[in-house]
Amino acid sequence: MTARSLSICHLFPEALNLYGDGGNILTLAKRLEWRGIEARIEEVPLTETPSFAATDIVFIGGGSDREQRIVCERLLERKAELEAYVRDGGVLLAVCGGYQLLGHSYAMGEETLEGLGLVDLSTSRGTPRLIGNILIESELVGRVVGYENHGGRTHLGSGVEPLGRVLFGHGNDGESGAEGCVSGNVLGTYIHGPLLPKNPAVADWVLARALERRYGSAELEPLDDAEELAANAVMAERLLRGEEKE
Ligand code: GLN
Numbered sequence: 001m002t003a004r005s006l007s008i009c010h011l012f013p014e015a016l017n018l019y020g021d022g023g024n025i026l027t028l029a030k031r032l033e034w035r036g037i038e039a040r041i042e043e044v045p046l047t048e049t050p051s052f053a054a055t056d057i058v059f060i061g062g063g064s065d066r067e068q069r070i071v072c073e074r075l076l077e078r079k080a081e082l083e084a085y086v087r088d089g090g091v092l093l094a095v096c097g098g099y100q101l102l103g104h105s106y107a108m109g110e111e112t113l114e115g116l117g118l119v120d121l122s123t124s125r126g127t128p129r130l131i132g133n134i135l136i137e138s139e140l141v142g143r144v145v146g147y148e149n150h151g152g153r154t155h156l157g158s159g160v161e162p163l164g165r166v167l168f169g170h171g172n173d174g175e176s177g178a179e180g181c182v183s184g185n186v187l188g189t190y191i192h193g194p195l196l197p198k199n200p201a202v203a204d205w206v207l208a209r210a211l212e213r214r215y216g217s218a219e220l221e222p223l224d225d226a227e228e229l230a231a232n233a234v235m236a237e238r239l240l241r242g243e244e245k246e
Pocket of ligand 1: 018064068095097
């Protein structure tokens, strides 16, 4: 078989990289490398204009409202390219601030940021901030653990599936029990942690989708995730018992 490789585009890492979001990129790269698949990482700073022609995975991390305002303009300049990429089945993972910008808008009091409109969802800032450990149950990827810290309340359009249901924590809006979104090969979530080192099934979902699009096969060689899964289970059980402290 010819050597396989995937290209991962980390958008605006200097502005969107909260609570270890950069660890998500390292996780994707390592899990490819361990399987003998090359990972090409493209860090795209705000000063550069990204092209997605050869991209397999786009990652957009979290940021404060201030940082979101800055990146929003840059993202909107690339809206058409991102739309085309997503329409073509391009894989996109977005966390927290990045997740909010996938939608139509993020209303922050007097100011409303226009979003990319890639997924039918919208967000408005509320009080209090929704902060703490979180555990969700997802049909797609099982139990996902992590950390959330957001003022935004995100509401999904009627046709959009959440990533999972909240078992502990707040999720999209603190009320509906929904967390994140999955729309084709786009996955959005409020879960930092970072998300992927703590939840290898989410990392492999992303990789499988990208491999399928590029090479026509989503098959992934299993890895020894005993340590990650044990850590995930300890945290999940702690939260199910109602213990918030780590
Ligand atoms: N600024 C957004 C909010 O507070 C997202 C924060 C984040 O990415 N953690 O809702």
